[in-house]
Amino acid sequence: MNEPPWLPEGNFAAWSRDRLALARRGADECGDVWQLEPGVYVAATAGPCEEVLHRAHDFPKPPSPLFPPLKRAGGAPTPEERAHARAARMRGLRPQAVSARIGEIASGTVRFADQWPPSRDVEILPLVRSVLAEVGVRYLFSEDAPILLPFARQLFVAREVLVRPTRWVWPGWVPTPARRFRTRQQVAFTNALRPIVRRRRSSGRLGDDVLGQMLRPSSRYGALSEWVILDTLPGTTVATFETPSRAAGWILLCLARHPRAADRIAAEAALLPADAAATTSTHLESLQYTRALVREVLRLHPPSWLLTRRASRQTQLADYTIDAGSTVLVCPYTAHRDAREYPQPDQFRPERWLDDPCSPAKPGVFLTFGTGPHSCEGAALAMAMLTVLTAHTAHRYHLSEPPGPEPGYRVTTFEGLATPGLHLRATVRGRGQSCLR
Ligand code: HEM
Numbered sequence: 001m002n003e004p005p006w007l008p009e010g011n012f013a014a015w016s017r018d019r020l021a022l023a024r025r026g027a028d029e030c031g032d033v034w035q036l037e038p039g040v041y042v043a044a045t046a047g048p049c050e051e052v053l054h055r056a057h058d059f060p061k062p063p064s065p066l067f068p069p070l071k072r073a074g075g076a077p078t079p080e081e082r083a084h085a086r087a088a089r090m091r092g093l094r095p096q097a098v099s100a101r102i103g104e105i106a107s108g109t110v111r112f113a114d115q116w117p118p119s120r121d122v123e124i125l126p127l128v129r130s131v132l133a134e135v136g137v138r139y140l141f142s143e144d145a146p147i148l149l150p151f152a153r154q155l156f157v158a159r160e161v162l163v164r165p166t167r168w169v170w171p172g173w174v175p176t177p178a179r180r181f182r183t184r185q186q187v188a189f190t191n192a193l194r195p196i197v198r199r200r201r202s203s204g205r206l207g208d209d210v211l212g213q214m215l216r217p218s219s220r221y222g223a224l225s226e227w228v229i230l231d232t233l234p235g236t237t238v239a240t241f242e243t244p245s246r247a248a249g250w251i252l253l254c255l256a257r258h259p260r261a262a263d264r265i266a267a268e269a270a271l272l273p274a275d276a277a278a279t280t281s282t283h284l285e286s287l288q289y290t291r292a293l294v295r296e297v298l299r300l301h302p303p304s305w306l307l308t309r310r311a312s313r314q315t316q317l318a319d320y321t322i323d324a325g326s327t328v329l330v331c332p333y334t335a336h337r338d339a340r341e342y343p344q345p346d347q348f349r350p351e352r353w354l355d356d357p358c359s360p361a362k363p364g365v366f367l368t369f370g371t372g373p374h375s376c377e378g379a380a381l382a383m384a385m386l387t388v389l390t391a392h393t394a395h396r397y398h399l400s401e402p403p404g405p406e407p408g409y410r411v412t413t414f415e416g417l418a419t420p421g422l423h424l425r426a427t428v429r430g431r432g433q434s435c436l437r
Contacts, residue, residue: 194230
């Protein structure tokens with residue numbers, strides 16, 4: 001038995017104090033895989049991270065405590081039903097489907113810049129979340145989005161309450177107030193969605209959105225049951241705007257801190273059509289530097305910086321023995337700061353993603369959207385939303401942080417890597433403001 005090394009003075013107490021710092025120390029001092037507590041391992045570099053995420057039988061993803069399966073006589077969805085639902089959602093979320101709706105995504109996303117009141121310090125995350133929620137929910141449900149949007153926002157609130165750190169960790173079966181609130185919101189969302197599903201099915205007008213794709217029978221699996229559709233969509237709905245808003249917070253902060261990069265994006269965005277609805281996938285492809293910047297921010301600050309898996313049996317990982325039942329924490333954050341994969345890994349260098357010899361080529365090395373059978377379903381949608389949002393915002397505004405010695409935000413790692421409290425100021429770009437001149 002060759003067990004992964006222990007990090008000296010690394011334990012849950014140290015982990016709770018500063019999880020990012022301990023993760024980095026673990027990767028620096030112990031290497032690929034290290035041990036935090038008995039039965040809790042951290043996969044710290046790209047190779048083992050990718051291996052854990054791909055070996056879904058040995059390292060299954062535990063069920064999400066956030067949106068547990070709806071109750072039905074037959075129990076939770078079977079693995080076949082889950083696979084069917086994922087395949088159906090993916091038909092609506094794959095890159096070609098996103099490309100076909102880029103004008104709609106752009107005209108929703110540009111509202112962020114429209115709504116940002118210039119020349120004063122504004123708290124960013126609530127504003128960006130509100131705009132991206134509209135874009136995401138519309139992407140899933142098209143003209144039925146206005147009915148579902150208020151319920152989707154409440155699902156988000158329920159999720160926030162649920163992941164807030166508490167003094168006690170109650171066993172999963174205890175109906176804490178946060179869990180009861182979550183269940184009420186999940187049921188309310190489902191009750192609003194059910195008549196929409198029934199109306200679309202009975203009228204035969206299924207729609208071309210993600211819900212429409214889920215209602216179409218597939219040649220492999222046949223028709224998806226109403227119950228599975230209702231079960232799977234609350235989580236997917238929140239996913240369309242929750243993580244993208246966190247990512248947007250980091251991106252806007254980087255625009256404020258790197259004015260030359262922001263100028264370069266503003267110049268690129270000048271080529272976009274004045275009417276955002278006329279944006280096409282060709283326009284999006286032309287935003288090469290903007291996309292590189294988004295990717296660089298997502299590398300440095302992956303919002304889902306730590307993914308959880310459980311070992312289903314005793315197995316090997318990077319020459320170490322991992323016991324059955326142990327927890328494996330997959331850490332994209334440290335994998336992305338490995339100098340062997342990304343030269344000068346702590347530096348913000350969007351250029352590394354442009355088509356040059358330094359560009360990181362190995363796909364598994366960029367883990368912001370995960371990899372393997374549970375990788376992110378919405379990666380193409382997220383990249384489209386974030387690229388357009390970044391381009392339009394940088395084109396219209398010069399961003400800055402509030403003056404003063406203290407940053408106007410906190411970094412949280414508990415519910416994802418995020419910048420709650422982030423305040424920024426937008427000044428309308430004038431002619432003399434570019435650093436590129
Ligand atoms: C910047 C934005 C986003 C980031 C960083 C992100 C990140 C991730 C990651 C890392 C995973 C894998 C989790 C794991 O393996 O445990 C994941 C899964 C998922 N993502 Fe995203 N995501 C983003 C946006 C979106 C969007 C826009 C959607 C829209 C539908 C979405 C839907 C999902 C779903 C449904 C899963 C679960 C897949 C499964 O378990 O099979 N995500 N995401």
